[in-house]
Amino acid sequence: MTSPAPYKHSPAFDEGFLQVSELHKLHYEQYGKRDGKPVVFLHGGPGGSATYEHTVFFDPAVYRVILFDQRGAGKSLPPAELRENTSQLLVADIESLRQHCGIEKWAMVFGGSWGSTLSLLYAQTHPERVGSLVVRGVFTERKEELQFSRGRGTGAARIHPEVYERFAGHLDPAIRHDPIRGYYELLTSEDYGTRLEAAKRWNEWDSMLGLLVSKSDGLAGKSDTWFLQHARLETHYGVHGGFMEDGQLLRPENLARIKHIPCAIVQGRYDLFCPPTTAWQLHSGLPLSKLHIIPDAGHSAFEPGIYRKLIEVCDEFAKMDL
Numbered sequence: 001m002t003s004p005a006p007y008k009h010s011p012a013f014d015e016g017f018l019q020v021s022e023l024h025k026l027h028y029e030q031y032g033k034r035d036g037k038p039v040v041f042l043h044g045g046p047g048g049s050a051t052y053e054h055t056v057f058f059d060p061a062v063y064r065v066i067l068f069d070q071r072g073a074g075k076s077l078p079p080a081e082l083r084e085n086t087s088q089l090l091v092a093d094i095e096s097l098r099q100h101c102g103i104e105k106w107a108m109v110f111g112g113s114w115g116s117t118l119s120l121l122y123a124q125t126h127p128e129r130v131g132s133l134v135v136r137g138v139f140t141e142r143k144e145e146l147q148f149s150r151g152r153g154t155g156a157a158r159i160h161p162e163v164y165e166r167f168a169g170h171l172d173p174a175i176r177h178d179p180i181r182g183y184y185e186l187l188t189s190e191d192y193g194t195r196l197e198a199a200k201r202w203n204e205w206d207s208m209l210g211l212l213v214s215k216s217d218g219l220a221g222k223s224d225t226w227f228l229q230h231a232r233l234e235t236h237y238g239v240h241g242g243f244m245e246d247g248q249l250l251r252p253e254n255l256a257r258i259k260h261i262p263c264a265i266v267q268g269r270y271d272l273f274c275p276p277t278t279a280w281q282l283h284s285g286l287p288l289s290k291l292h293i294i295p296d297a298g299h300s301a302f303e304p305g306i307y308r309k310l311i312e313v314c315d316e317f318a319k320m321d322l
Helices: 052-057 087-100 114-125 143-150 161-169 179-187 192-210 224-239 252-258 276-285 304-318
Strands: 014-019 025-032 037-042 063-068 108-112 133-136 263-268 289-294
Touching (some): 025 087, 037 087, 052 304, 108 304, 114 133, 114 252, 143 179, 179 192, 179 224, 252 276, 263 276
Parallel strands (some): 037 063, 133 263
């Protein structure tokens, strides 16, 4: 069977900023078919960004693709801002963007990693606004998931012990048992140099975990602003448990709110950020979900197997009445 080719979009037909509070302005772009099936792309991190390369999953003859940078992330303003930045406010921002774009209902909500967290929270908050879900590298901000990717002596630290020692070694020994808290304290320091150095160390560890087999430096070309956005927002949400109760998104009563929504789950078998057990638990709680575990992939959406499967499932949903 021929693998699906990535889609190529024309330049954005709409781009701008949406003021969502006195403090925050969100940058957004629209691609594809102006009257097509609307899909909102929710980027990872927190603190990542949505870029043109993320349009490759969506057929421009079918989909109207809305990309936006979440509060404090990407081109949104102000950068790396932690004030007025919670999961509930991000959900409200998706609603504001939907209304601003004149969309009655999203045909698809698409998110990977932290974007999957936000996709699930949005869908559980506004199930009537979601036609389908595509989630990749499933993450729900539970303590056990954060421990797997950041904790000493467990999960990813056992796979990359030498890199983890550099990551943890940047912290005072008294706080190394809680690296997310330790880095958060450094990243909210009043001293800019302290914040930037901590951001670089934090992102070195993230970069190591992103690909199963990395052939390039994932941090090449990244600006100091990007380092700070990604690290500050990740630790901000980490220390606050995503501003949710632990395990909230996987509770039966919350999954029941979205049980009627078709859902594709794409998960790398060797994902060191988001262990497959979370994807399995999500699938087990959603009767209309399909779980696709990619046997030779890690975390990134651009791992070859994950990349192909995401295009495939978006093509399948393109044929459905959503």
